[in-house]
Amino acid sequence: MDERYTFALRKIALLGGMDEYIAVSSRELGETLEMSQQSASKRILELLELRLIVRDLGARKQRIKLTAAGVDELKKEYNEYRRLFELTDHISLHGVVKDGMGEGQYYIDQEGYRKQFEEKLGFKPYPGTLNISVDKEDVGKLDVIKSTAGIYINGFTMGGRTFGDVIAYKAKIKNVDCAIVVPARSHYVDIIEVICKYHLRRTFSLNTDDRIDVKVSL
Amino acid sequence: MDERYTFALRKIALLGGMDEYIAVSSRELGETLEMSQQSASKRILELLELRLIVRDLGARKQRIKLTAAGVDELKKEYNEYRRLFELTDHISLHGVVKDGMGEGQYYIDQEGYRKQFEEKLGFKPYPGTLNISVDKEDVGKLDVIKSTAGIYINGFTMGGRTFGDVIAYKAKIKNVDCAIVVPARSHYVDIIEVICKYHLRRTFSLNTDDRIDVKVSL
DNA sequence: ATTACTAGTAGACGAGTAA
């Protein structure tokens, strides 16, 4: 991907073209890209050809918008910047305590997981998980966390029931060692489950909807 | 700034050249930039000329590193991406309560600031500021906040003493309206001052080093 | 191996202009 294209995409996005169609003449785009109207017009044609933008060529003024592919290009570059500026040795997730349905305990208690947690994490988890609803603005950080290695916990079958692979990431809540656990094959999640040697709710006197921070190690 | 340069800077940074000197031959750089050895060599000379990188030209292999100016260029672009992907209608700053030296009160009490606060923010600030040491990982967000408009508070001279321009940004702490205040011509800061109608320390029973979140509106 | 010069060239750009 030529940086000329991502540059143009970024500037179009900054003009608002990521969410909806925006009216931008080739002259205007030329100004923001610091090039002539002719070159900007050509750039638009190139981006259209690459299917990075779509256009609604009205009578007076064209309206353009990034396609999903165009947004993906920008996300790719954004993630490069995150690697440069955000990742130190941990990522902080902010959120609020939520009620689990008790299914956390059911999973943790499974011998197939339990043994691996002890072996690979170095602590015997308290039976039950602390559920945290991650702030909307921090949900993207989960992608970054998932792009790192983590500790692979193999799934198993037990009495005809299948328990999938999960990945654990070592973490801390106020200096207490714990781990967040996510399904290996998971889509979008905004609730994380935290396991710990201690009963976290009791240890920190947490109530539902209390704010809490989790520092995930990388 | 030509996107060709920031592209090269970003790739060098991803190779580790943001923190320390890295050994990269012009051939290698050419590979990562998808260009010839000759062009990569030229690009390096250009970046050197612009003082965006520095070089230690050893006998066998050159070692290069981004300068502060080079890192700033990347930060600028990073902030553009943050605006695209992170910013909804607010930015959350996380940090801990710190002791001010009482100078907050001294400034707030100045009639020159006081009147403008009341007029432009819509509340009469409690005399005194809450100082918050922003988490290291959130300090970068201050740049993003500063890149937005904010509410300009003009400086003034009073008894031979000059009080500089400051910028206020409306914010909330746990749903209580407040504002963060930063000097208009400020360098790097990691402590923010919060003003509010109420005495925040008392209202929220805050002690020094307590964790706290501030939601800055955009 | 390196880095980086010179020379030649492909292509990106802008001016002029049509629709």
Add this chain to the structure above:
DNA sequence: TTTACTCGTCTACTAGTAA
């Protein structure tokens, strides 16, 4: 006003090669 064609220029690139 728009968008976008053709065409001439100029520049950013690569190949060849020196040090």
